[in-house]
Amino acid sequence: MKRFTVRKVAVLGAGVMGAQIAAHLVNVRVPVVLFDLPAKPESGPKNGIVLKAVENLKKMKPAPLGVPEDAAFIEPANYDDDLGKLAECDLVIEAIAERMDWKVDLYKRIAGAVAPHAILASNTSGLSITALSQALPEEIRARFCGIHFFNPPRYMALVELIAAPTTDATIIDQLETFVTTSLGKSVVRAKDTPNFIANRVGIAGMLATMKEAENFGLTYDVVDDLTGKKLGRASSGTFRTADVVGLDTMAHVIRTLQDNLGPDKSNDPFYASYATPAALTTLMNAGALGQKTGAGFYKKVGKDILRFDAAKGDYVPGGGKADEIVARILKKPSAERLKLLHDSTNPQAQFLWAILRDGFHYAAVHLADIAESARDVDFAMRWGFGLQQGPFELWQSAGWKQVAEWVKADIDAGKALSSAPLPGWVFDGPVAENGGVHSAQGSWSAAESRWVAPSPLPVYERQRFRESLAGAGAPNPLESGTEVYRNADIRVWTLDGEVLIASITSKLHLISPAVTEGLAKAIELAESDYQGLVIWSPDDVFSAGANLEALMPVFMKSGAAGIAPEVKKLQDAMLRMRYASVPVVAALRGIALGGGCEVAIHAARRVAAMESYMGFVEVGVGLIPAGGGLAYVARRAAESAAAGGANTDLFPFLKEPFTSAAMAKVGTSALENRKLGYLLPSDVIVAHKDELLHVAIGEAKAMAAAGYRPPLRVRFPVAGRTAIATIKAQLANLRDGGFASKHDYEVSSRIADTLCGGDVDGGSLVTEEYVMALERKHFCELLTHPKTQERIMGMLQTGKPVRN
Incomplete structure (x- = not known):
């Protein structure tokens, strides 16, 4: 396949989605031009609509931009003056309002300006791509398709790609490759049916949930508690998710189902379930459109969260929770969990069985129409709606045949949303023999009656352990390759015999004495027989920090004097890593906090996913970083000052790192981590988390091939006692003004003392x-402080920091 090079992207439409798509393009360093209508002369600059949208990006939560100042890289444009800029763009993404007539009018306006090689794609949530393609000249139709980002585009993994009958297959392959590697998204190819896959199944599921909640007399808050994390779904549950998405947006997607699937049940046997809920209509008529208007199914008044009561037509106190017995059921393994829900007489349990049954039923009946295979449905629901398992995946895990019989019985008894029977392939043939739709051969295609393997596109060769589904027989990363060493909390292994991999296996990858020992052993082995070492684990936690609980027995027996040697071992391991004779590469995604951050910064290089969160958070438990983190910061400050001249004052280079450590500031993206100094300009930021290991191994090999040598050990200047006094005076003002507690002052003062080198003259040369x-x-001294002990125990017991 010929490489598709994207030098610049145009986004048409500076609304909520268009502006955020532009923001994500900037995050991954793709130049972007953002278009919208010209502002009226009396309204200010002609690009005023775009300029306002770009300014709003800096204020939005969750933040669409990795760092707010990158908004400046979005180039504003309007359709009157700037259509010529489209010729510079290799990809044009149309993201205006979901109106077929508006989109068609815009296509007519821009068609002549689109570069002859460029791909034109519509970011529609459900309009017909085939119908839209008809509005384009024939020479563009082969390069036109649908590209459906999910909101918010920076954080949601799913992108659906939809081809029209006239779309060149190569175009879709090229776009999937770009969206995967350059944008870091997970692609599902959907058929051109109303609302495609995720919104078709997801919105039908939300409607079913609302219907069943009414049937069982459950309030919105209870439903959200039942259908959130407890059920393995997004924490916002059902009704809060609707508020976040926007009730008007949800209503539009519902109308797409109503308008395109028709009242004829032969067209869609679930058509009756697409009726707009009465409460949704009531709220929309009142202008309560959810989070963006301050009220929807929920309304925040002061610190209180109220819920809408449809019967009263008003808001009432919320906070309802699931029954404890149901919460316990939801912690069981899938087979036991579904049996208990199915058999229970508890209304909440019956409700949960009903919505799961409705989901299984709907997905099975529509599989042939909406997706190439069951894999696409399950991944679409995982990546687009935050489910831990898609409907088919859960069904298969719970026992395919038994669940199918339960669903059939409910259909026959008239309990289901539709009388449509389950398809024949559910009970007979390869799926029934396999015990589900996912197998080592692939996933089941109901349309083609065969197993379909995952996409063979070359881009997926970069994903050493590609995300998979239960039942598909994918290898477990932590059981793969050749194991070289293992202890209780770390596995050291290799895929190719050339680069060693160290994977921390403890809960949250907490750093225990066993991890410290394992890292030291991994470095020793790498120096002996390998080109380098990569520290990587196959989930969204690099390391949440030190395992304080593992140190408690030592502390109880020997006090702080017993802890000091363990801390020294960790520090020695950090220096061993920094000065290893082979390159050590930290491949991180998700959280790298406290000791996890210290491990990362002592590596020779870091390869970080865009969604990486780094920082020193020890003050939350009344401690200071002690795995070499402050030594690293002090050395880096000296190096930065030296770059500015021999007599440069060190203090300005310590202010921000001190504040970050004292306030437990965590970088909220790889870009911000680079700004804070946790990542260096030479470090690599990877858009797709599943490409981390591939890139990290490549970096280790490249560094080795270039004749890697560790840095020289040097002494460096510190700021000394004068800088400590300055910082402590500022801290005293915060303490005396009530902005910091006495213990905050104590901990922060010790951070300052360490960063500045203690009681020495400014400019004194020291070692790490x-x-x-x-x-x-x-x-160790802080460990003996009662206030620190309160913070540690509070964190261990509740998982939340104690304010004292």
Whole structure:
């Protein structure tokens, strides 16, 4: 396949989705031009609509931009003056309002300006791609398709690609490759049916949930507690999700189902279930459109969250929760869980069985029409709606045949949303023999009556352990390759015999003495027989920090004096990593906090996913970083100051790192982590999390091939006692003004003492070991402080920081 090079992208439409798509393109360093209508002369600049949208990006939560100042890289444009800029763009994404007539008019306007090689794609949530293609000249139709981002585009993994009959297959392949590697998205190819896959199944599921909630007399808050994390779904549940999406947006998607699937049950046997819920209509008529208007199914008044009561037509106190017995059922393995829900007489349990049954029924009946295979349905629901398991995946895990019989019985008894029978392939043939739709051969295609393997596009060769589904027989990363060493909390292994991989296996990948020992052993083995070492784990936690619980027995027996040697071992391991004779590469995604951040910064290089969250958070438990983190910051400050001249004052280079450590500031993207100094300009940011291992191994090999040598050990200047006094004076003002507690002052003062090198003259030359000794001293002394012990116990018991 010829490489599709994207030098610049145009986004048409600066509304909520268009502006956020542009923001994500900037995040991954793709130049973008954002178009909208010209503003009226009396309204200010002609690009005023776009300029306002770009300014709003800086204020939105969750943040669409990795760092707010990157908004400046979005180039504003309007359709009157700037259509010529489309010729510079290799990809044009139309993202205006979901109106067929408006989109058609825009296509007519831009068609002549689109570059002859460029792909034109519509970001529609459900309009017909085939119908839209008819509005384009024939020479563009082969390069036109649908591209459906989910909101918010930065955070939601799913992108649906939809071809029209006239779309060139190569175009879709090229776009999937770009969206995967460059944008970091997970692609599902959908058929051109109303609302495609995720919204078709997801909105039908939300409507079914609302219907069943009414049937069982459950309030919105109870339903959301039942259908959130407890059920393995997005924490917002059902009704809160509707508020976040926007009730008007949800109503539009519902209308797409109503308008395109028709009242004829032969067209869609679930058509009756697409009726707009009465409460939704009531709220929309009142202008309560959800989160964006401040009221929807929920309304926040002060600190209180109220829920809408449809019977009263008003808001009442919320906070209802699932029954404890049902909450316990939901913690069971899938087979036991579904049996208990199916058999229970508890209304909440009956409700949950009903919505799961409705989901299984709907997905099975529509599989042949909406998707190439069951894999696409399950991934669409995972990536687009936040489900831990898609409907088919859960069904298969719970016992295919038994669940199918339960669903059939409910259909026959008239309990289901439709009388349509389950398809024949559910009970007979390969699926029934396999015990589900996912197998080592592939996933079941109901339309073609065969197993369909995952996409063979070359881009997926970059995903060493591609995301898979239960039942598909994919290899477990932590049981793959050749194991070289293992202890209780770390596995050291290799895929190719050239680069060693260290995977921390403890809960949340917490750093215990066993992890420290394992990292040291991994470095020793790598130096002996391998080109390099990669630290990587196959989930969204690099490391949540030190395992304080594992150190408690030592502390109880020997006090702080017993902890000091363990801290010294961790510090020695950090220096061993920094000065290893082979490159050590930290491949991180998700959280790298406290000790996890310290491991990452001591590697020779970091390869980080865009969604990486790094920072020193030890103050939350009344401690200071003691795995070499403050020594690293002190050294980096000296290096930065030296770059500015021999006599440059160190203090300005310590202010922001001190504040970050004292306030437990966490970088909220790889871009912000680079700004905060946790990532360096030489580090690599990877858009797709599943490409991390591939890129990290490649980096290790490239560094080795270039003749890697570790940095030289040097002494560096510290700011000394004068800088400590300055920082402590500022801290005293915060304490005396009530903005910090006495213990906050105590902990922060010790951070300042360590960063500035202790009681020495400014400019004194020290070693990393010297600063680490200060870290160790203050860490161990704080361990004996009652306020620190309160914070540690509170964190261990509740998982939340204690304010004292």
